[in-house]
Amino acid sequence: MPLPNILRYLHREQRFLAVFVVGAALVAGFxxxxxxMQEGDTQALDIxxxxxxxxPEDPSQLIGPxxxxxxxxxxxxxxxxTVLTLVSILAVAFLLLLGRFxxxxxxxxxxxxxxxxxxxxKGLFARPRPExxxxxxEVTSMSFPSGHSLNSAIIYLTIAVMISRSFEDRKSRIFTITVAALLVLAIGCTRVILGVHFPSDVLGGWTLGAAWALGVGLLAATLQRKHKIEEPDGSIADQSSGPAPDQIGS
Known part of the structure; x- marks a missing residue:
């Protein structure tokens, strides 16, 4: 393998390891x-x-504009x-439209x-909503982790990761993922503002949702390198003949 390809391979493996470590840290944090939370250590700060x-004189009124x-x-x-389901369907439809089946x-x-x-x-932890x-x-389900925070992180970040992997341009990838991350943060904050979740519920949703999206991104990158799913140029290499010489280590 030529030296430039070896260097690209090592750089790619270093990035893979870094993302894996971050994902593992997020899971450990959750x-x-x-x-x-179950021991009640977060209760005082949450409240x-x-x-x-x-x-203070009227807890039904928010501080602010x-x-x-x-x-x-x-x-x-x-x-x-409803919105997350619609977004997921549209994202899948977009990829289908691009021919990335x-x-x-x-x-x-x-x-x-x-x-x-x-x-x-939610069923496992069964934490009651804050009172x-x-x-x-209006809310009806359990509190930990925040479903809005977790599901939005899973859906928006996962879709952003997958859509960004359709782009060869690095700036487009960063922009797509950044927008999704800011949206997820905003949604989580609204759950605390509206009083339907403890802050620890939201933090739990964020950490696990981000870990899920990172895991999906790593798996997608691996499958792309092995030509199991479409690469940024939309191609899937012929597995019978193996990767082309110029694809080794790319």
Whole structure:
């Protein structure tokens, strides 16, 4: 293997290891947070933050501008089941339109699996919703982890990772993932502002959702290198003949 290809291979493996370590740290963080939540160690800080966002004389009123309530309600809807399902369908349809059939199937499995994980964890921890301040939107499910935070991280970040892998341009990839990350952060914050989640619920959703998206990204990159799903140029190499000489280590 020529020296330039060897260097590209080592650089790629270093990036793979770095992303893997970050993902593992996020999962470990979620496990630790879940343990502290169950032991009640996060309760005092959770309550303090929720109360700090409301008027002391009237906990039903948010501190801040009058439009904050309506803005938070609008933004939080972007993390709801209806919107996330629609976004997932549109993302898969977009990949199908590009002719990236295997990538579309992979995306559908990744987002669907993440949604099932969220439902399982809510039932597993069964944490009641906060009652320290009035809820400003209607909720019915359990509290930990925040479904809006977890599902939006899983759906938006996973889709961003998969869509970005259709681009060869690095700037386009960074922009796509950054926009998705900012959207996920905004949705999570609205859950605390509206009083329907403890901050630790949201943090748990963020950490696990980000870990899921990183894992999906690593798996997608591996499958692309092995020509199991479409590469950025939309091609899938012929497995019978193996990779072309100029693809080794790329």
């Amino acid at each position: 496990v630790k947070l879940a343990g502290e 303090a933050i929720l109360k700090a966002l409301r008027l 009058s439009w904050l309530h309506s803005a938070a309600t609008d933004l939080t809807a972007l993390g709801g089941v 295997r990538q579309a199937l992979f995306t559908a499995i990744a987002t669907g699996g993440g949604a099932m994980l969220s439902t399982f964890l 320290v301040v009035p809820h400003l939107v």
